[in-house]
Amino acid sequence: MHEMALAESVLEIVRDTARSQGARAVRAVRLEIGRLAAVEVEALQFCFDVVVKGSVAEGARLEIDSAPGTAWCYRCAASVPLETLAGECPRCGGAQLELTGGTEMRVKEIEVE
Amino acid sequence: MCESCGCGSDEVRIEGGAGEHLHVHADGTMHSHAHPHEHGHEHPHEHHGDARRVAVERDLLAKNDQLAAANRAAFAAHGIFALNFVSSPGSGKTTLLVRTIEALRGRVPIAVIEGDQQTSLDAERIRAAGARAVQVNTGSGCHLDAAMVGEAARRLAPIEDGLLLIENVGNLVCPAAFDLGEAYKVLVLSLTEGEDKPLKYPDMFRRARLLLMNKIDLAPHLDFDLERCEQNARRVNPALELLRVSARSGQGFDAWLAWLEAGLARARSAPRIALERA
Numbered sequence: 001m002h003e004m005a006l007a008e009s010v011l012e013i014v015r016d017t018a019r020s021q022g023a024r025a026v027r028a029v030r031l032e033i034g035r036l037a038a039v040e041v042e043a044l045q046f047c048f049d050v051v052v053k054g055s056v057a058e059g060a061r062l063e064i065d066s067a068p069g070t071a072w073c074y075r076c077a078a079s080v081p082l083e084t085l086a087g088e089c090p091r092c093g094g095a096q097l098e099l100t101g102g103t104e105m106r107v108k109e110i111e112v113e
Numbered sequence: 114m115c116e117s118c119g120c121g122s123d124e125v126r127i128e129g130g131a132g133e134h135l136h137v138h139a140d141g142t143m144h145s146h147a148h149p150h151e152h153g154h155e156h157p158h159e160h161h162g163d164a165r166r167v168a169v170e171r172d173l174l175a176k177n178d179q180l181a182a183a184n185r186a187a188f189a190a191h192g193i194f195a196l197n198f199v200s201s202p203g204s205g206k207t208t209l210l211v212r213t214i215e216a217l218r219g220r221v222p223i224a225v226i227e228g229d230q231q232t233s234l235d236a237e238r239i240r241a242a243g244a245r246a247v248q249v250n251t252g253s254g255c256h257l258d259a260a261m262v263g264e265a266a267r268r269l270a271p272i273e274d275g276l277l278l279i280e281n282v283g284n285l286v287c288p289a290a291f292d293l294g295e296a297y298k299v300l301v302l303s304l305t306e307g308e309d310k311p312l313k314y315p316d317m318f319r320r321a322r323l324l325l326m327n328k329i330d331l332a333p334h335l336d337f338d339l340e341r342c343e344q345n346a347r348r349v350n351p352a353l354e355l356l357r358v359s360a361r362s363g364q365g366f367d368a369w370l371a372w373l374e375a376g377l378a379r380a381r382s383a384p385r386i387a388l389e390r391a
Contacts, residue, residue: 005254
C-alpha cells in the first residue's frame with residue numbers, strides 16, 4: 001500500500017513516545033501488522049530504515065508481529081479465519097464477509113534507553 | 114515498494130480558495146517548503162544505559178481517523194452532505210460531477226474538493242460548471258486523506274445546508290483505508306472496466322454505499338454483462354445500492370439526483386451539535 005507513509009506514521013508515534021519518556025535513543029520498535037492489512041512487510045522495513053535516519057530511532061531494530069485474519073460470515077453467522085482480503089468463507093464459499101481481525105497496523109511497544 | 118505509492122506527504126499542494134500554496138503533512142501540520150522540519154533535539158537525561166520496553170499501543174491510522182472525525186463533526190454542524198467519490202482513473206467522475214452541478218445549480222449550494230497527483234484541470238472544469246472548487250495536488254501521493262480534506266474545506270467559502278463533493282484520486286486500492294469524514298463513499302465504475310471489478314477490489318466495494326455504473330450509453334458497443342456486474346457487487350456487499358447512469362447522455366440522472374437530494378435532506382434535518390472550540 002503506502003509503506004513510506006506508514007513508516008512516517010510509525011516514526012511520529014515512536015518520537016512522541018520517546019519524547020514523553022525522556023529517552024535518549026530508541027533501540028527497537030515492535031509493530032503488529034495484521035495479515036489482511038495489505039502491507040508489504042519488506043517494503044515497510046526498507047522505508048522504516050530510510051525514514052528513521054537522523055532521528056532518535058536511527059538504527060532501531062524493527063520487530064513485526066503478524067495477526068491472523070478473521071471475518072464474520074453473514075451466511076454462516078459465524079466467525080471464520082480468513083487468509084486474504086479477497087478470500088471467501090472457508091466454510092460456505094460466500095463473499096459476504098465483514099473483516100473482524102487482521103487489519104491492524106499498530107505500534108505495540110518500543111525499546112528505549 | 115510500489116513506486117507509484119511513495120506518498121511523500123511533504124509534496125501535497127492545495128490550490129484555489131483563500132490563501133496561497135501550502136504543503137500539508139500527514140499529521141495535519143503545514144509548511145511552505147518541501148522538507149519537513151526535524152525538531153529532533155530530545156532533552157538529554159542521565160541514563161545508566163539499560164534498555165527498557167515501553168508499551169505504546171497506538172494505531173498507525175489513528176491520526177487520520179481523528180482528523181476525519183473532526184471533519185465529520187464540522188460537516189454535521191453546517192448541514193453538509195459530504196460524499197467521497199472513488200474509482201479507477203477515467204471512470205467519468207469529473208464529467209459526472211459537472212453534469213450534477215449543472216442539474217442542481219441555483220437550487221443547492223455545491224462545493225467540490227478535487228484530488229489529483231498533478232494539474233488543476235479538474236477544478237477548472239468544476240468552476241466552469243458553476244460550483245466552487247479547491248484542487249488538492251498530492252504529488253506522488255495516491256489518495257486524499259483527512260488532513261488534506263480538512264484544509265481544503267477551510268479554504269472553501271463556508272457552505273450551509275449544501276453538498277460537498279470530494280473527488281478522490283483515481284485509484285480503487287489506496288483510498289479505501291483513508292476516512293475523509295464523508296457521509297458515504299460513492300464508487301463510480303465505467304462499463305468499459307468489466308463486470309468482475311467488484312471481485313477484484315472487494316475492500317473498496319465493501320466500503321461503498323452506492324455504486325454508479327457509468328457510461329451506460331456505451332452498453333450496446335460492449336460485451337459488458339450488467340446483471341453479472343450487479344450480482345458480483347451484491348455478492349461482496351449485499352447492502353450496496355446500485356444505479357446505472359450516463360454522465361454524457363443524462364440517462365439515469367433522475368434517480369441519481371433523487372438519491373442526492375434525499376441525503377441532503379437528511380443532512381439538513383439532523384440535529385446541529387455546536388462544535389466545541391478548543
